[in-house]
Amino acid sequence: MKIGLLGKGTIGTGVFNLASKADWLEVCKVLDKKIEASCMVTDINAVVNDHGIETVVETMGGLHPACEYAMKALENGKHFVTANKLLVSTYGQELLAAARRHGKAFLYSAACGGGIPFLRNLMAAREVDSISSLGGILNGTTNYILSSMRSADLSYEEALLNAQKLGYAERDPSSDVDGLDTMRKLMLSCAVGFNSFVKPEGIPVRGISQIDTQDIEYSKAHCCSIRLCAYSEMKDGRLAAYVQPELCRLNSHENATVSNLNYAWYKGQSCGTMGFGGQGAGMYPTATNILADLKAIESGILYMTSDKCSPLQIDNSRQMRSYYVRLESGFDFPEDFIEESCVSGNQRFITTRAMPVAVMFELLGNEKKAFFAGKEVQSC
């Protein structure tokens, strides 16, 4: 297969290097800002107008011009493969429509879970089974922060700094620590697993930046650890989805997922729960998933969603969870939901009864001085 590569950063270099060792793959052109080799170009038209190139692989990241380049590639009759979850979660519907119009592929296995073959297996399962729920730890940066806060007794700030030094977290870590990266991967999982395009506005998202060492202590005292988890469930035609910190039992897969690893799972009515762990980012793991998409195209797989994939509103009204909550002692938390409560200094620690997820997000979803975590992780 002859490919054009858009971007030669970390992932692009991984694809380039793996392709140079694969006898079935040839990188004909590489689009980048500067020309370092004869195959490199700085004009997208040199890639999309090259009749020899069958597939365009996008590893440049960002929304623009990635979206315009993707459209150009599809309109010029190229298959399109990407690792860009921001692009797919924002313009996936439009890109899929363009790909179907031109009879070309639109695949994005590496955009959720980096090197983990999660979306590909989820797609295969959806074709023979009915997926009832899915989720997991979809962000390595936050997992590194949470697991090292616990294992090395670090503050949030110290763990974040280490994550930045190790290259896991960006200089501006907000999309990771605020849960947006996890949410985008959950959107892709909903499209693949439930054939449903969901809008980001509909998904309640709580990240980890409010966490404190007191929360880690609470989790230890209750034989749990804290992880940032995505969750989605399809029941009676209603699709629930949310992202929040969870207290995970010590014998759970989530607790065993340490450092910057990811763990994604789905549950099918016939197959039961299937879990996938591994590197959710990085040069070669992510590039491997891109190469697997290229192989899939060769075997005739062009799309990750069926032609029945359609928009669906998120409805969390039936989601009931109990929570651990830490907030300032003066905060007026509704008594009806409280099972246990104690005050220490200016902090109040609450265990709630099962309560609607939507209500928890209404109460504390934007509260900067509170931390909350779901009490029973859902995958087990």
Ligand code: HSE
């Ligand atoms: N920032 C992401 C993470 C990179 O930490 O998981 C992979 O999508």
